[in-house]
Amino acid sequence: EAWSHLASTVKDYSDEMTKRWNKEIDTHLVFAALFSAILTAFNVQSYQMLQPPTLDPVLGALQQISAQLSSFSTNPPFINSTHPAFKQTDATTVPSPLPPASAIWLNALWFSSLVLSLSSASIGIMVKQWLNEYNSGISSGTSREAARIRQHRLNNLKRWRVAEIMTMIPILLQLSLALFL
16 A cells, blocks of 8 residues: 555656646747747848848849940931940959848847757747656556656756756747747
8 A cells, every 4th residue: 555655656756747847838839939930020021121132123124225325425417326235244344242240140139049049949848848748648557556666767858958958948038038039
C-alpha cells in the first residue's frame, strides 16, 4: 500500500508539473507564431529597401529614344544622330547604389528578431516533445515500477535542465520583441 500511495503522489506531482509546463509552452508558442507571422510581413516589406532600384523597361526605352532625339544634328541637307541606336550597358561598370545605413540596421534588427522568435518556437516544440515522452508508457506495471520510472524520468528532466531551458523561451521572445521595437 505504501508503494501505491507513493506512486499516486509522484503521479500527481508529475501530471501537475507537465500540465502546467504544457500550458505555458502553448501560450508561448501561440505568441511566437503570431509575432513571427507579423514580423515576416514587416521583413518582406523592409527587405525591399536593401534592393537596388530596378529600372522600368518602358522608362529605359523612353530615355534611349529621348537621348537619340536630343542628339540629332541638322546640317542641311543631312540629319544625323550622334547617339548610338542601342547603348550597351555592362552591369559591372554601373555601380549599384548602396542602401541607406538605416535600412541595413532596420533589416538586421528585424531579421534578428525573427530568428529569436523562431528559435523560441523551436525550443518550445522540443520541450513539448520531451514532456510527451516523459508521460508516455508509465501506467503499465506495478505501483512500485511506475513510481520508479516516474522518479527516474523526473531526475533526468532535472539533469537535462528542462526547467531552465523552458525559462529561455520567454526570454528569447522578449529579446525578439525588444529588437523589433
